[in-house]
Amino acid sequence: MGLEDASIVERNFLRLVKELNCTNRDHDKEVRCMQTKNASEIINTTETISNPLQSVLRYPFMAVDYDGYFFERPVEKILGTEKFKKDVDVLLEKTTNESTIYMNHYLQNTTYGCPFYPNKPVEDPDNQCNMTKKQYLKSIEFLVKILNLNVTATKKIRKIYSNLTLISYRDRAVRIFVDFFFDCDFLEFGKKIDTYINKTKDKYFFVLGKRISINPWQLFFGVTHDCQSHYMFGHPFLNATAYGYNATMEQEFSSQYMKILSKFTHNAKLYKGYPDKIWNYWPNFNAGETFGVFVNSTLRGWDQYDIINISTHTCERVKNIKLCYRLPRFSIPDICLI
Structure with missing residues (x-):
């Protein structure tokens, strides 16, 4: 099923934050609000989120192709350019x-x-x-x-x-x-x-x-x-x-x-x-x-x-x-x- 584009997952996450009434201009406050939600509430809410840019067979919160932290470059580009171990x-x-x-x-x-x-x-x-x-x-x-x-x-x-x-x-x-x-x-x-x-x-x-x-x-x-x-x-x-x-x-x-x-x-x-x-x-x-x-x-x-x-x-x-x-x-x- 592959990896997902980071921008798509980010949009889905912002939608999740909104659905859980945690939207705030202060990102630290958003994080603290999300931390107050129990796992069941978060999981159940993710089931209601869809994105027209995604195939129906893809989950809204799949691993992303490039997160800017774990991998130095997008995974697909790494494979395409053979720049890996x-x-x-x-x-x-x-x-x-x-x-x-x-x-x-x-x-x-x-x-x-x-x-x-x-x-x-x-x-x-x-x-x-x-x-x-x-x-x-x-x-x-x-x-x-x-x-x-x-x-x-x-x-x-x-x-x-x-x-x-x-x-x-x-x-x-x-x-x-x-x-x-x-x-x-x-x-x-x-x-x-x-x-x-x-x-x-x-x-x-x-x-x-x-x-x-x-x-x-x-x-x-x-x-x-x-x-x-x-x-x-x-x-x-x-x-x-x-x-x-x-x-x-x-x-x-x-x-x-x-x-x-x-x-x-x-x-x-x-x-x-x-x-x-x-x-x-x-x-x-x-x-x-x-x-x-x-x-x-x-x-x-x-x-x-x-x-x-x-x-x-x-x-x-x-x-x-x-x-x-x-x-x-x-x-x-x-x-x-x-």
Whole structure:
């Protein structure tokens, strides 16, 4: 989802200050007023703030591209000019279903068929986003609109995913939103930084495919980043009672997950499984060979992580659609004429 322009976030913050009745010409007084508000009041108020300059899929208070303090220059410009530290090892990670956490929020009305009724059980049939074909097609139109693409893109997207006939319209929509907003961008980012990082350094990519047992969302959501961060910080150990009879299983996976991170930070050497030998290293990810590891269970004995290709033929087509059909288009890249 990227970073946000600092001026946009500043406007949103001024709106928040106003909504909480803290506007004052004296900035110190504004700060003191905001400090008197409790967290719930602030969070609830942020939910009411929107900005026409932002996509509906972007939060009003995202991290900014340049705050003038933490980074010396805007992050996008730093990446574009290669003026950053390159003598480093890299570990990239994504989940399998990142887009689903947005579906209940942005596709909730009858036009798209993804409402969520909090007064009903999570797995109630009415909470399963069971799209009709018409609602599925409308969700594609929604995606095209927020990406600022022209109408031709709608037809192209429908064609790309027309072969997914064995899965529901809901799951087709999930796949489309995952590809266009997350997975393909993650892939492109990995390929881009590979060209910058020193070739003597290790670059890894893994996909987290295990759903945590205390995930409060519907099963069809799959694995998203929100609750999965619990594994990273050892939550199953810190609050074992929350996991009930799954506590031991979740502690084992959490321990394994944290070991991946600790081994990487120690010497950047990761192993597909037992034994920890040089011939059993994770594959290195690079722009030419986009291999990664699928982490979806606790390894036992001689178990090994599955090696997967992060790249897909679909992502190349997604990239071309974003390039060729964005509005306004004053010139057509050569690749779009093929």
